[in-house]
């Protein structure tokens with residue numbers, strides 16, 4: 001089959017030269033929605049490339065603010081941006097580069113504040129991160145809803161680019177070693193271990209490594225958008241000292257914890273995390289699954305902190321993994337408090353009138369409802385605009 005190549009007027013069309021590329025479809029690029037997680041050195045380069053190519057919708061996620069040390073590796077930032085949120089400066093940079101691109105800047109923590117439903121509405125996810133915890137979150141979300149993601153990593157003159165398509169070869173978690181788990185475990189498994197050091201480690205790198213790796217990442221995202229073949233579960237290793245570039249394949253782990261898919265997912269356009277209560281969502285679940293149905297959370301929710309000494313209970317309603325060590329200490333007597341935990345809602349709770357947001361469920365998240373062996377996954381679809389309203 002021969003593709004029709006449309007050649008436009010170079011004086012009128014900024015995408016003119018792309019028309020000469022046999023497989024390039026500007027309409028596909030224009031219709032695509034891409035999520036870039038991380039607006040640091042890699043993120044700046046990926047966002048710049050996507051903007052130049054005329055990507056239709058760009059969601060930029062980051063929780064950081066700009067400091068002068070970012071300026072040596074961030075093409076979208078200027079000195080005057082010091083102190084601003086990275087996502088805002090990056091979004092403004094995109095508009096400046098190419099006003100055709102619709103952008104949404106989202107400032108927050110991907111691990112806890114972005115519902116995994118977001119991933120369902122995205123064509124390709126590009127991870128531009130410097131830590132394992134956020135990579136693992138992206139990996140689990142993308143597996144859960146079956147979306148592909150592109151990982152990039154840089155250190156000095158070294159780089160790695162990897163594509164992970166759920167079900168096609170190894171996933172990011174399959175590649176983790178015991179040491180990696182230890183590093184993440186410091187934050188995950190021990191309740192309330194100090195998390196203050198999170199992301200404090202700075203990765204030494206140059207703008208050249210960032211642009212090399214980001215260029216490959218963007219190309220892989222472009223292939224994903226065009227439904228072209230990608231080498232999922234393999235790593236492209238780039239050694240900028242010896243100029244070696246090679247690929248290596250990871251084995252799939254049998255018992256990998258990331259390999260679980262949420263099915264079936266049911267969209268609830270009327271449900272919003274900040275409006276809908278637990279009681280209301282439970283009623284929806286019971287309407288479908290029967291009066292015994294319950295809601296289940298993926299992690300432990302700390303309902304309260306209880307001090308045995310003072311016989312006092314402080315309401316908390318935060319995921320256990322996001323609490324700091326300091327919150328275990330009783331502010332009155334200084335002794336260590338116990339956590340009151342739950343991971344499901346059965347209808348007997350005293351806090352059923354709390355909204356989903358008030359029990360630390362992020363916007364556009366997907367919540368499991370179960371009755372015996374029967375389970376469904378509800379997407380809080382009413383929250384879509386929080387992440388997917390582009391301008």
Ligand SMILES: [Zn+2]
Pocket residue numbers: 170171172173174175253256257258259
């Ligand atoms: Zn895996």
Ligand SMILES: [Zn+2]
Pocket residue numbers: 307308309310311330331332333334335
């Ligand atoms: Zn106390």
